[in-house]
Amino acid sequence: MAVRITGFRSRAGQVRVRLFGGSPSTYFDKRQALVRIERPVPNTGTVTICIVAPKPGIYAVDVRHDENGNGKTDRSDGGGASGNPRISLMDMLFSRKPKPGAVQFTVRTGQTVVPVTVMYLSGGSFRPAAAD
Structure with missing residues (x-):
């Protein structure tokens, strides 16, 4: 599968992509x-991370932009997930995960493209930065 990531606020730091499968209760753990x-x-250019899924099935991905490259999750980081679910500050404060149906996608034989838009904390909500 190809995870196509857009919405970076800057081109600094690292991007991390994780693939989850199996029970939705394990997503984002x-x-x-x-x-x-x-x-x-x-x-420059489109950011595409290729991942080989273990087998056809239902999966979810999450993305983190570690903008300052410190290897730690902090307020300057951007993030997103497959399906581009809306995430509120309250969701983050209370560690609420998106509903499985909002983030799941199906991998079949052949290539699956999974678009993810990175969102950043801005004021009291998460939103995409200006276009890449």
Whole structure:
């Protein structure tokens, strides 16, 4: 599958993509990631991270832009998930995950393209930055 990531606020730092499968209760639990890929954000161009799914099935991905490259999750980081669910500040404060139906996608034989828009904390909500 190809995770096509847009909406970067800057081209600094690292981008991390994780793939989750199986029970939706395991989605976004770092210990349950089937695949984790971390790369420097390229200076220009479309950011596409290719992942080999273990088998056809239902999956979810999440993306984190570690803009300052410190390897820690902090307020300057951007994030997103497959299906581009809306995430509120309250969702983050109370560690509420998006509903499975909002983030799941099906991988079949052949290539699956999964678009993800990175969102950043701005005021009291998460929203995309200006266009890449």
